[in-house]
Amino acid sequence: MIARFIEGLLIVLVRLLAGAHARWQGCGQSPEQRIYVANHTSHLDVVLLFSALPEPLRHRTRPVAAAEYWTAGPLRRYLIHSIFRGVLIERDRSRLNPLEPAASALRQGDSLIFFPEGTRGPGEDLQPLKPGIFLLASWFPGVDIVPVWIDNSYRILPKGFAIPVPLLCSITFGTPLRFIEGQQQMEFLAEVRKALEALQPH
Amino acid sequence: MDTRIREVYWILGSLLTAVSIASLIGFILQRRRPDNSAVENLNARIRAWWVMILIGGGALLAGRIAVILLFALISFLALREFVTQAPVRRADHSALFACFFIALPMQYALIGADKYGLFSIFIPVYGFLGLAVIAALFTDTTRFLDRTAATQWGLIVCVYCVSHIPALMTLRIPGYERRTTLLMVFLVLITQISDIMQYVWGKLFGRHPLFPAVSPKKTVEGLVGGILSAALLGALLWQITPFKIWQAGLIALLIAMLGFLGGLVMSAIKRDRGIKDWSQLIEGHGGMLDRIDSLCFSAPVFFHLTRYFFSQS
Numbered sequence: 001m002i003a004r005f006i007e008g009l010l011i012v013l014v015r016l017l018a019g020a021h022a023r024w025q026g027c028g029q030s031p032e033q034r035i036y037v038a039n040h041t042s043h044l045d046v047v048l049l050f051s052a053l054p055e056p057l058r059h060r061t062r063p064v065a066a067a068e069y070w071t072a073g074p075l076r077r078y079l080i081h082s083i084f085r086g087v088l089i090e091r092d093r094s095r096l097n098p099l100e101p102a103a104s105a106l107r108q109g110d111s112l113i114f115f116p117e118g119t120r121g122p123g124e125d126l127q128p129l130k131p132g133i134f135l136l137a138s139w140f141p142g143v144d145i146v147p148v149w150i151d152n153s154y155r156i157l158p159k160g161f162a163i164p165v166p167l168l169c170s171i172t173f174g175t176p177l178r179f180i181e182g183q184q185q186m187e188f189l190a191e192v193r194k195a196l197e198a199l200q201p202h
Numbered sequence: 203m204d205t206r207i208r209e210v211y212w213i214l215g216s217l218l219t220a221v222s223i224a225s226l227i228g229f230i231l232q233r234r235r236p237d238n239s240a241v242e243n244l245n246a247r248i249r250a251w252w253v254m255i256l257i258g259g260g261a262l263l264a265g266r267i268a269v270i271l272l273f274a275l276i277s278f279l280a281l282r283e284f285v286t287q288a289p290v291r292r293a294d295h296s297a298l299f300a301c302f303f304i305a306l307p308m309q310y311a312l313i314g315a316d317k318y319g320l321f322s323i324f325i326p327v328y329g330f331l332g333l334a335v336i337a338a339l340f341t342d343t344t345r346f347l348d349r350t351a352a353t354q355w356g357l358i359v360c361v362y363c364v365s366h367i368p369a370l371m372t373l374r375i376p377g378y379e380r381r382t383t384l385l386m387v388f389l390v391l392i393t394q395i396s397d398i399m400q401y402v403w404g405k406l407f408g409r410h411p412l413f414p415a416v417s418p419k420k421t422v423e424g425l426v427g428g429i430l431s432a433a434l435l436g437a438l439l440w441q442i443t444p445f446k447i448w449q450a451g452l453i454a455l456l457i458a459m460l461g462f463l464g465g466l467v468m469s470a471i472k473r474d475r476g477i478k479d480w481s482q483l484i485e486g487h488g489g490m491l492d493r494i495d496s497l498c499f500s501a502p503v504f505f506h507l508t509r510y511f512f513s514q515s
Contacts, residue, residue: 019481021481152286155290158295161295165298165299166278166281166285168282168283168286
């Protein structure tokens with residue numbers, strides 16, 4: 001199948017570029033349903049995270065991505081639909097519940113890759129988290145939220161440059177956390193933030 | 203230049219025998235002490251040696267171009283580890299691009315094309331000046347000298363120095379025609395054996411630390427035992443070189459010394475950056491640079507000494 005071949009090729013390329021060393025620090029690889037919550041600094045992040053997941057897990061894990069970016073142009077549309085099997089959400093809030101596509105993917109039993117900052121940050125440090133992850137976690141309190149820190153990828157392909165440069169990245173998986181009944185939005189987001197920052201090197 | 207000469211088969215055969223014996227010993231140790239982390243590390247190292255010998259030997263048997271491509275890949279992986287630790291900023295993106303995708307392929311292409319006049323100065327002259335210019339064009343002056351020096355350093359150590367290993371194949375030595383592949387085998391063998399023997403002598407008899415502030419594991423006993431073992435091996439291997447037996451021993455001694463100093467310098471960089479290994483590429487060994495740091499220093503000096511004293515042109 002062509003899509004599988006392209007997926008494999010992208011993973012080989014990203015490994016050549018980034019090494020993509022996966023550290024399962026706070027949890028193991030598991031087929032159970034999860035929301036991987038990761039920092040986001042580069043277009044390569046989805047492929048990096050994919051490359052860290054073994055194949056059977058990868059094929060049940062879908063990245064949540066911004067519709068307006070991924071539907072511009074046939075190449076992006078092909079990549080997000082056929083290769084990444086992404087869940088597209090509209091960020092402009094014109095719809096009643098922009099997160100509905102992500103919720104429906106969770107109801108189908110898929111795992112998700114979710115970038116809680118909502119967009120790519122400029123570098124090293126985490127941007128303020130959007131409420132999205134709180135909403136998803138509160139609707140699905142039985143699903144493990146796995147914090148993931150992708151280190152260095154912003155240096156491979158900084159905003160404004162078209163061609164990537166080789167540099168080593170690591171992908172660290174932390175200890176899963178869950179939404180606890182009655183938890184407030186601020187409190188929950190602070191907890192996710194703390195879990196992510198705990199994985200940041202130095 | 204044919205890399206498939208009789209001596210190459212002999213050496214590969216001996217290495218495979220040696221590593222098979224090592225594997226057997228590792229297996230027996232594993233049986234006796236199932237949960238010993240030192241034994242596990244030893245076995246991981248032996249497994250990695252299998253892979254390195256098979257890849258290196260495969261490239262030798264596949265021919266000159268394969269050897270050049272292998273060292274280009276080694277340079278790529280080493281440079282990737284180096285720049286990860288370098289204090290580079292967003293403005294250095296283009297300079298790094300030039301290192302990886304222009305200077306690196308160019309250097310190995312020049313070696314493939316046997317252009318000594320260019321490959322020996324391309325990076326020190328054009329690369330050195332060019333990287334500084336590219337960095338200045340991006341008008342970010344923060345820590346300018348630190349950043350530029352780091353990219354220049356990375357290019358010299360990981361690409362320029364390493365490329366002198368396959369460049370040995372371009373030497374023309376009277377009475378040694380078609381055999382220069384063996385110079386490369388000699389250099390790599392002596393450097394690696396010296397590393398291993400320094401480790402072994404250090405483990406067995408190491409008492410007096412040499413430079414505890416830079417590299418706590420290096421000891422006087424390890425250094426002396428290691429480089430003397432390497433010199434002895436060099437003398438024993440004199441028949442595969444264009445050197446006389448005493449010259450081979452002396453050159454091997456020098457290679458081992460330089461390898462030690464290379465390891466020391468690269469340890470100083472790692473210390474400063476607060477890392478133990480450059481990466482986790484090779485199980486039990488660390489990164490590519492951890493494995494080749496000694497070669498980075500021994501290769502260019504060995505190349506130029508041999509060229510100056512033994513080759514014509």
